[in-house]
Amino acid sequence: MRIAELELIRDLPLFHDIAPENFDRLTEAALLQRFPARVELIHEGALPDFLHVVVEGSVELYAQHCGRETTLDILGPLSTFILAAVVRDEPYLKSARTLTDARILMIPAEASRDIFSRDSAFARAVVNELAMRYRSIVRALKNEKQRTGSERLANWILKADAQQGGNGYVSFEYDKRTLASLLGMTPENLSRSFSVLTQHGVRSLGRGLTIEDRDVLRSYAQPTPLIDG
Incomplete structure (x- = not known):
């Protein structure tokens, strides 16, 4: 090397x-x-x-x-x-x-x-x-075990946003089927969870999504260091 x-x-x-x-x-x-x-x-x-x-x-x-x-x-x-x-x-x-x-x-x-x-x-x-x-x-x-599928997705979005610079836009670095599996969901449940999050400050945009209201999303996700590090 x-x-x-x-x-x-x-x-x-x-x-x-x-x-x-x-x-x-x-x-x-x-x-x-x-x-x-x-x-x-x-x-x-x-x-x-x-x-x-x-x-x-x-x-x-x-x-x-x-x-x-x-x-x-x-x-x-x-x-x-x-x-x-x-x-x-x-x-x-x-x-x-x-x-x-x-x-x-x-x-x-x-x-x-x-x-x-x-x-x-x-x-x-x-x-x-x-x-x-x-x-x-x-x-x-x-x-x-302690969160619904939509809550797991909301926290994944907040974490991914922080990892990608915190500018409010999250790009998908792998396909949604893999994301669903990572979050312990079926692709159908993932799709429904994305629909739920449109009411909590998230909107699909291109090959990713945008966080339109971070405070609303955080209020729904309720991140905690005892789960999210």
């Missing part, structure tokens, strides 16, 4: 404090590859060969059962996946595929476990990231 790419990875909280010789060992066998959209990167049930880092693009984490499929998360730069399976050397509980063209760093799982056992700074960073992921899962569970 190029020096700029190594520095980019080095700045990630997971790798920031690793001893230089251990960081070199982690990355000397790593692969940095480009993938087109809709390429499956890992499959649930398989044992992990690599720890993955999204360097560019976006990746969908999803699961399938009895012919049904659901989106569990959507990751962008510079997210790692799936750390728990790598640390425990146990089968993946979810699959991953690129949503867009993407660059993915793949660090051998065996090397990751070896450095985890010998580098205390890396071990602390791994524990911290796993704790963050656990809290993220609890928030997602509360979001799905």
Whole structure:
């Protein structure tokens, strides 16, 4: 990898404090590859060969059962996946595929476990990231169980707006079927929820939507750090 790419990875909280010789060992066998959209990167049930880092693009984490499929998360730069399976050397509980063209760093799982056992700074960073992921899962569970579909959509719009600059226009970075699955809804329920939100300060516009009255939308969504972070 190029020096700029190594520095980019080095700045990630997971790798920031690793001893230089251990960081070199982690990355000397790593692969940095480009993938087109809709390429499956890992499959649930398989044992992990690599720890993955999204360097560019976006990746969908999803699961399938009895012919049904659901989106569990959507990751962008510079997210790692799936750390728990790598640390425990146990089968993946979810699959991953690129949503867009993407660059993915793949660090051998065996090397990751070896450095985890010998580098205390890396071990602390791994524990911290796993704790963050656990809290993220609890928030997602509360979001799905304690809110209606329209309320989940309203909070997703507020969060997406903040991530896209807070200018009141939210563009869809993936299709609405994927968004519905991410929010635990059917496409039909998502469509009805968009209709509900027209009464709460939201209007469709082109390939996205505009927030016409942020205060009205926030009053309906009732965001809270105990769910939304």
